[in-house]
Amino acid sequence: MCRTGQSSDRPEGEDTASTDAAFSALLEDSAEELYDSAPCGYLSTLMDGTIAKINTTLLTWLGRDREEVVGRMRFTDLLTVGGKIYHDTHFAPLLSMQGSINGIALDIKKAEGGRLPVLVSSLTKTDSDGRPMLIRxxxxDASDRRSYEKELLRERKAAEEARRQAEEDRERLQEALAVLQQSLLPAALPPVPGMEAASHYHTASPDRLGGDFYDLFPLDGERWAFFLGDVCGKGPQAAAVTSLTRYTLRAAALHDPDPxxxxxxxxxxxxxxxxxxDPRYCTAIFGILEPHGDTVTVxxxxxxxxxxxxxxxxxxxxxxxxxxxxxxxILPTARFTPARTTLAAGETLLLYTDGLTEARIGEKRELFGDExxxxxxxxxxHSGPQQVVTALTGLLNGFGDGLDDDTALLAIGVPAGRPDTASDTLT
Incomplete structure (x- = not known):
């Protein structure tokens, strides 16, 4: 076991000899040799760009001999066409103004015709009077960096393509959901003689299929039926229940119109x-309209x-x-409560789903509520059903992200200008 403070098995004299040999090698390594075989390329040019000095490292990268470069080629002769343009329009002017420029990405041409991505930094050497003498x-070599950048670019393009595809898929899904949602609602409310009607459906999220529904349709030559409700849940399953509910209520009304x-x-x-x-249920209001002279019984x-x-x-x-x-x-048998009212001229019956009253408002995110x-x-x-629905549509839009559930509105009323007769009764 080796203990702290004890010497290693290697003789102390051997360590000292190795260290002395390393220092001797460093002293013998001249500055010129360090310049010539450095791990990066070096060159010096006259102010006109003529190469006056270049190290072996850079010559090796270029695949050229010193004799064909020094005094015969300019720095720009080593660059690609694009690099020459950038040198003349950006690199050289900035170097002239600043005296130095660092980390510029360029491509240099190899003798065999290939190209090498590089990062170039230049510094202008001046004399004692500040006049430029040469450029160092x-x-x-930026090959690894360029490869890494290209890989990042490929990954970024792939991510952008995936994001674009996802956005297109989402748009197609939203279009399909919108079409399906509309198929669960009447395309337009039918005109009711002696009455006015208006509706609105607010979709909380284009990515979710809601379960709210409403309808208005004739029973015979005098009476009209209407209903509005909300199926529990969201998505295709809720849509299936909504469709079944609408057709069932329509068929039931024709068989027995009693609400x-x-x-x-x-x-x-x-x-x-x-x-x-999977249990499925809904809430619903079903009603019958029957005009009586200047009023309508509901x-x-x-x-x-x-x-x-x-x-x-x-x-x-x-x-x-x-x-x-x-x-x-929800239960095999259920009790439903009937009610009756009469609408006179200028009066409106408003039906809505709970997305309206359960919207969150204010800093405390409190329920909007019935009151x-x-x-x-x-x-x-109270100028009519359409004006009432328009005002409520503005209210819904004003809730912003506080409205997180779909909301259906159905307003039915008697046009203004008729005698005022109204009463409510609970049976």
């Missing part, structure tokens, strides 16, 4: 379809959905309560 230049009966039929269909696998039922908001001609905005309505499809929605609606001029 150092040349470093409670329509939601009961939907509940049975969803529960039977999804109870044995009968509706709710299955776990936020209550409809009625905007009265006198400036009031009140919720139409539908307590106790269960989510649609804020009622106050906002009460402050509107």
């Amino acid at each position: 230049t150092t040349v470093f 409670v009966a329509a939601l009961t039929t939907l509940n049975t269909v969803l529960h039977e379809r999804y109870a044995s696998g 009968e509706l039922a709710s299955g776990g959905h936020p209550p409809a908001l009625v905007l009265r001609q006198d400036g009031r905005a009140d919720y139409l309560p539908t307590p106790g309505g269960l989510l649609v499809g 804020a929605l009622r106050d906002f609606a009460a402050g509107l001029p």
Whole structure:
């Protein structure tokens, strides 16, 4: 075992001799030999660029003899065409102004026709009066660096191509999702005699397929049906439930237009379809419109959905309560709460999904909430469903990233200018 403080097995005299020999070799290595066989290239040129001195290292890189270079070639003769242009337009002017220039990437030509990437630094030597005498230049082989840069460039181009491809794929996906989303909504609301209707669908993210839905369609020559709801979840599975829900409610309304009966039929269909696998359910409001002279009677039922908001001609905005309505499809049998109201001239029934009231606002990211929605609606001029939806669309856009869920709006009203008759009843 070797212990601290003990000498090694090599005799002390042998170490001293090796060190002395190394120093002797260094002393014998003249400055000229260091210059000539340095690991980088050296050359000195006159002010017109004529090469006056060049070391063996650089000659070896060039594949040339000293006799064919010194006094016969200029520095620019060693450069490629592009390098000559850069030398004359940038390198030489900067060197003349600054007296030195460092780390310039150029290519020099080899005798056999190849090229060598190099990094060039030059310094102007002056006499005692400051007049330039010659230019000293150092040349470093940059082959490894150039290869590394090319590899980085290839990787960057590959990354850019991958990013571009990903953006194109995302755009195609967004287009497909937008088309699919539109297929789950009516292309346009049909005109309802004696009434006005407006709708809006706000997509929180173009990368996600939402489950909000609405519709308005005729039952017979006098009555119209409408519904609005929100399927649990996002994506293709939610879209499938949305499609099934829309067609079921339409078919149920033609068979029995009673709102409670329509939601009961939907509940049975969803529960039977999804109870044995991944449970799927929704919230929904279904209603019937029936004009009576200058007013329109609205009968509706709710299955776990936020209550409809009625905007009265006198400036009031009140919720139409539908307590106790269960989510649609979650249980084999469910109770749905009916309600009734009458719309007079200048009054609007507003249906919405919870993306509106659950938007986050302010620094504390608090819920927008039901009260804020009622106050906002009460402050509107109540000039008609389209104006109400337009105002709410602006409100949704103002939430910014606080709105993280899709939101559907459906407003149905009686044009202004008719006698004022209105009443709410809960049955």
